[in-house]
Amino acid sequence: MTSTFTQTPTDWVRRTEELASIIGCPVEVRPINAQRVRIELLARAPLRERSFVRLPTQLDLNRPLTIGVRADGTPFRLAVAEKQTLLVGQSGSGKGSVIASILAGLGPGIRDGIVTVDAIDLKGGVEAGSYVKLVRTPAWDYASARELLLGLVQELDDRLTTMRMSGYRKIEPSAATPLRVLIIDEAAHLIYQAPDAKTRAEVDLLLKRILSTGRAAGYVVVAALQDPRKEALASRDLYTQTLALKFRTRDDAVLALGQSAYDAGARCEQISSATPGTGFAIDGETGAIVQFRAFWVSDGDLREMARIYAPTARETQS
Incomplete structure (x- = not known):
């Protein structure tokens, strides 16, 4: 009107x-x-009502994943394979819906062995445990998280060496060289739960290594975070796209996407608590602010995803 x-x-x-x-x-x-x-x-x-996820049968990693609906009713698509993704929002804002929608989009690739997912959840696997059957290596404590990051960096270095020797500037994901997706639930715990300053610095350096050099080699991160402040995640500047869900205050909303995005309409503190999974993103093509709501993924959907997408073999070559 x-x-x-x-x-x-x-x-x-x-x-x-x-x-x-x-x-x-x-x-x-x-x-x-x-x-x-x-x-x-x-x-x-269209954002007032839930949009239920449809589990795809095929995956084209050259196209963004459809993970929800935009405010104008059109599909909301997110480039995951070539971006480092930061997802920020207060507790209960629906970050889990976004992650589950991403996993649903990647599902056919997980099934076919061209995508592997690793997960860090230092809340004991409370969140990531719901999709653990899609995960190659889960890490529910700090020592396991450190070992996982160390192993990923070693794999990344080996792949970069192979790329350099073969003259490749970019990897095309395949069963031999799958896209490695690392999901981190509440990434601030990598800072706050570190047993000592030395270990915290080591883990931070490992994560920064993946974020800064992993994209072309097929190593990407999807990290969820409640606190948009720099102290909560020292590596946040290395993420190449940010999705901001609901926040309690204007200041947090501004920190999430920046003052210019806030002025353009990304008022995250005004999102209704009754619409979890709703947020704002910056369109990678136009630079415009996009409001979206991620798909609703039920427990039954998660069980079905585990049934049809879980890889038959946990280990694949890097």
Whole structure:
């Protein structure tokens, strides 16, 4: 619907944007002249209702994964294979829905051996345990997480050496050289649970090594985080795309995507608690702010994913 108001005060526009964010409607505010503004709202609100995941049968790693729905009702797609992804949002904001939707999209590749998933969950596997059958190597404690990161870096170095000797600048994932996806649930625990400063620095360096040099070799990270502050994750600047879900305060929302994104409409603190999995991202093609809601993935969906996607062999060549 389109409405035109004369002499619209600034806070009228702000309140309209807030309402649109809460109910999941896209909104555009277009100045007509110094005293008139046009506010355009999409009449339907596709983010208010859950969109249930559809488990794909094939995977094309050259195309982004469809992991949810945008505010205009079109599919929300996320490039995972060539990006380092940071997912931020307060507890209960629906980060698990985003991760499960990513795993559903990658599922056919996991089944066929061209994708492997490793997972770190230092809450004892409470979150990642729900999809553990899709995971090559799970790490539920700090010592295991350190060993997993060390092993991944060694594999990465070997693959980079092979690429250099063969003249390859980029790996095409295959059964021989699968895409390695590392999922980290609550990445801040890698800092806060470290037994000592030396181990914390070592783990931070290992993670930075994967983030900074892994993409071309087919090593990517999807990390979830509650606290958007730099102290919670020293490596956050190395992530090449960020998805921001609900936050309690404006300050956290600004820290998540930046002031310019906030000014453009990424008001994460205004997302309704009744719509978990809803967030904002920056479109990689246009730079525009995109509001989305990840698919709803039920416990039954997770069991079905484990049944149809779980690899028959846990170990594959790097």
